[in-house]
Amino acid sequence: MPKLFTGAEIVFKCLEDQDVEYIFGYPGGAVLPIYDELKNFQSIKHILVRHEQGAGHAAEGYARSSGKPGVVLVTSGPGATNAVTALTDAYMDSVPLVCISGQVPTHLIGTDAFQECDTTGITRPCTKHNWLVKDIKDLQKVIHKAFEVATTGRPGPVLVDIPKDIQFQKTKYTSFKKINKKLNGNSHNYFNQKDINQLIDLMKKSKRPIFYTGGGVINSGPKASELLRDLVRSTGFPITSTLQGLGCFPGDDDQFLGMLGMHGTYEANNAMHDCDLMINIGARFDDRITGKIDEFSPKSKKVHIDIDPSSINKNVKVDLPIVGDVKQVISSIIKNIKKTKPNFANSNKQNISKWWLQIDKWRQKKSLNYINSDTSIKPQYAVQRLYELTKGKDTYITTEVGQHQMWAAQHYKFDKPNRWMTSGGLGTMGYGLPAAVGVQVAHPNKLVIDIAGEASVLMTMQEMSTAVQYSLPIKIFILNNEYMGMVRQWQELLHDKNYSESYTAALPDFVKLAEAYGCVGIRAKTPDELDDKIIEMLNTDRPVIFDCLVDKQENCFPMIPSGKPHNQMILGPEDEKDNKITGKGKALV
């Protein structure tokens, strides 16, 4: 007679077989049998968070920085509903998460039992798939399938809801061998040689080409970023990246035009608008990128490389869709270029030289410039100094959501993938701190900094306690302007300066707060002391809350105002002074 295992044991056996090292969770009535087994599985370490949303974001940070799926364990009812924000966040940003939730015993489902909720019903629209396990015999199969769904194709979150009685019941467990199917394997490739030939043909003919790359490159693995660099160099084309794609191409490279979109650079957005060939690699034509759809890049042929067929033609009609894993598509393109035109970059130089001249003209605008100050710390300056003082250290950056996030994206230059974790699709304030916890768990010896705003960080501040518990030396770098900065900016520019409820009249003393949590608090008030304070933060090997008091009125520029195409950007205050904003733009300022 084979050995029988309880449902709770099977959960851990599955996690073991999936090589899970860390789970982020919070115990409660309906998952206690699973928590009971934790001590018997030494290879799996549990990180106790302070709120289930924190568990979800920490698992996201873990997943995005390591390329492995993040695992979350929560209880029924409020445990599951608290995790919903993180699941939705992971769904929007294509982060592989496996969330295991407890549920009330099977016979009580649907009776409004204590801490009961319709977890699979609530999470249906924010997961790739979810399961309610009603038979112990299905449990093993379901959990392994959950990992498969979360990590293949376009990655995303899944949820397995396990009633408490199922956790107690016993059945056999047959050891699971991970089929060595490569992540995002061939089953997701629907392109053929003809598509590649057509693309190369377009590339040869193009006089104004641009690569527009996104998070899909990073999700395709580090190799994809290497191949992308190879491709960009072997073509000589300019490249721009979405918020999520930062890091897949070196931020300080000459061919890199910076981020595009609502707060992207002048050169990137104008190049997108005027190009004749747009090659989208692993991005999804998000509305923050396209601006007004009807006037989005009107003169270009558009190529879209994406693993998800439903991304094609969703927002923007494209001329050549290539459905497949970014890594394999790029590798195929490179092979073909090397075969047919080994010296493409040089022979094509002439073809696109005018284009580069035009791009250089746009670059002259220096759209990320700002007016610095001797007396107050400009937030952009703070990010720049942070970058300069950390750039040799293989730093991992997370952010919250708002102005600070955009300044971080604009002024912090990444040169490797998986170093930049930010909530782009859902725009979840409070993402960065728990994400930093997860990143630090995955990379215990690396420098992890959450570039934060004071409003966002207060939403999940309790996770500082988690960082202290596990000695995770994360650095919370708060650009403190006492406002919900992006809200304030929109109110200033679009709502006649009616600053309705965007000022936080009572804030905690972040230095004392840090001490209360048992970590280190540092405050910088003037530009003169900023460098010393940052160095002090970097030299502290404990968690730090850095309260950087910045200019309260600063706005994030450049900006594409509402309903405008890419070539009608508002530039910064310097530009305003020179009266370069024409009638239309001014109406909006």
Next chain:
Amino acid sequence: MPKSKSAYSVAGKKGKLDTHIIVVWVDNEAGVLARVVGLFSGRGYNIESLAVAEVDSKLNISRVTIVTTGSPEVIDQIKLQLKKLVPVHKVASFKREDKKVIFKEMALFKFVSNSKKMKLAVKACKKFNPVLLDETNKSCVVQVTALRREIDKMAVNFKKYGLKSISRTGAVAMTRGSDVL
């Protein structure tokens, strides 16, 4: 045009709305219908009719036929999203005016009146394969199979025969000829 205060773009041109019939083969399991229907409701689209039943008891597969109205872009998007669902095996769609496809709906009419009127009613159904399922001296139940608009018409016209209650299915669809979806 008033100046926009939104940080979102303004709506572009909307595609023409058409009636589409979407056929989906799914695993017959709990919650699968909610997953399918959720893709419509999540986009604010109403489903005109829905018919679902198991068609293969061995493989446990149900066939769902959905009639809905939407712009071609949204219908394409819903189809692609449907294909991504784990329990979905196959998706097909066509427009209502497609000549290669047969659509049928079934309706049950209950008449409560006198025998003369009821006879007239059954006669009026003649074109639509009427089956008299139940009959008393002051009531009858008639089953018809027809197109949606034909049933719509009957529902209005039969008031005069004492039509008191209607129960109808959603449309089911099948291709003509030897082609199989």
